[in-house]
Amino acid sequence: MSANLAATTDKKAIMRDKRAQGIAAMGLVTREGDRFRVATPTLRGRKSSYEVWRDDAGKVRCSCLEFEEQALADASFRREHILAVKHSLLARNTEAVTKQQAGALPVTSSDVTAATAQAEPNTNTNASEKRASKKALNVAERLVRSEREHTEAAETEDVDATTEETSNVRALAKHTDIKEQEMNKQKENTAVAQMPENEDTREIEAVAEPVASVVPLAFTNTLRALRQQVDPNFVKTREGWTDRSGNMHMVEYVEWHAVADILDRVTPTWSHSVRNITQIGDMVAVTAAIIIDGVTREGVGTGTAESEMGIKKAEHDALKRAAVKFGIARELYQRETEVIEKEGTTAQGQFPRDPLAKSMADLVTPKQLGMIRALAREAGVDVEEECQTVLRCKTDELSKRAASSFIDHLKGLHTEVAAGQMRRAS
Numbered sequence: 001m002s003a004n005l006a007a008t009t010d011k012k013a014i015m016r017d018k019r020a021q022g023i024a025a026m027g028l029v030t031r032e033g034d035r036f037r038v039a040t041p042t043l044r045g046r047k048s049s050y051e052v053w054r055d056d057a058g059k060v061r062c063s064c065l066e067f068e069e070q071a072l073a074d075a076s077f078r079r080e081h082i083l084a085v086k087h088s089l090l091a092r093n094t095e096a097v098t099k100q101q102a103g104a105l106p107v108t109s110s111d112v113t114a115a116t117a118q119a120e121p122n123t124n125t126n127a128s129e130k131r132a133s134k135k136a137l138n139v140a141e142r143l144v145r146s147e148r149e150h151t152e153a154a155e156t157e158d159v160d161a162t163t164e165e166t167s168n169v170r171a172l173a174k175h176t177d178i179k180e181q182e183m184n185k186q187k188e189n190t191a192v193a194q195m196p197e198n199e200d201t202r203e204i205e206a207v208a209e210p211v212a213s214v215v216p217l218a219f220t221n222t223l224r225a226l227r228q229q230v231d232p233n234f235v236k237t238r239e240g241w242t243d244r245s246g247n248m249h250m251v252e253y254v255e256w257h258a259v260a261d262i263l264d265r266v267t268p269t270w271s272h273s274v275r276n277i278t279q280i281g282d283m284v285a286v287t288a289a290i291i292i293d294g295v296t297r298e299g300v301g302t303g304t305a306e307s308e309m310g311i312k313k314a315e316h317d318a319l320k321r322a323a324v325k326f327g328i329a330r331e332l333y334q335r336e337t338e339v340i341e342k343e344g345t346t347a348q349g350q351f352p353r354d355p356l357a358k359s360m361a362d363l364v365t366p367k368q369l370g371m372i373r374a375l376a377r378e379a380g381v382d383v384e385e386e387c388q389t390v391l392r393c394k395t396d397e398l399s400k401r402a403a404s405s406f407i408d409h410l411k412g413l414h415t416e417v418a419a420g421q422m423r424r425a426s
Helices: 002-025 065-073 080-093 109-119 127-149 152-208 217-226 256-266 308-324 330-343 366-379 383-390 400-425
Strands: 029-032 035-041 047-054 060-062 235-242 248-254 271-280 283-292 295-304
Touching: 002 035, 002 080, 029 080, 035 080, 047 080, 060 080, 217 256, 248 330, 256 308, 271 308, 283 308, 295 308, 308 330, 366 383, 366 400, 383 400
Parallel strands: none
Antiparallel strands: 029 035, 035 047, 047 060, 235 248, 271 283, 283 295
């Protein structure tokens, strides 16, 4: 019975020593100050780590639970973690530092004795510990003899088994990693597939939201301040328009520098930009924009293209009209618009004194140009020659009012031509 127990104990000791050699060969033993950290591979690619150290009494200890349990019954008991530290120290102190292979030379009893003495110096402080140490040496010598008795094939098989176990652990970890990558790819594909649907949903929700947006209170206060009546000292007058009786009417306006002063006082962070410059004959049209608190509003101004002052005037007019859309001096331009509307259209057979368009908004429309060309073709006249004769300008330079008058003129010519043809036919 005792012989069977000893044989079982020897087999367990052999397996622990082999596992310790594998751990040391894989480089899983690291030194941290006066302690050693031993990592052991487990399933699913994870690692468990244990600490090996020498306590104040000089005894070698291990943080694993099995060592604590076995050490109480057998003071010479050594887990594979402690043995791995021994093999690691032995490998470091040996001149030929190589990884353990299948054909490695067997360890001699003298090496085991020296390594044990080196790994566990001064651990025997009493007689019982000395007996335990001698017993450990006897076990080590029996292990060496047992290893010598094994055939070369058996040793290779054992090493292959250890390698296979490590490979299985690594393969399992790799397989798990591949599975995780596949799951991540599936999640990404699902997210990409759902992205258009989510974008469509957001667009539908955006359309479904109320059209009216909430204006910030600060911007509302800024607009209220800009809409205050302009100081009368800044209001200027100039010749504006002539009525049907030939009377000249004056219009009120504010200069650009006065508008800029108001902007600087009310909203110092305002900015402006010139968006477009277009030349129409001798005239130039400038489109400018003013930005206040991220809100952009544009205006169009005109001037003569022959001088720099005309271009500057067009820019200043454009900026003033953009400022009017924020409320600055709006009452002045409202009165000007009302006066122009009261003037009305020109009577039949009469043409405006100035047929040229003053701004892009006042320029003849494509629909009016189409009617002009069609009526001129039916009346049998050259449209450009007739326009030069009657209005002394080109058709694409006409204002909307002048174009309406010219259309009425061409209609009269067409009626006269049709009446003459009827008289000749009769």
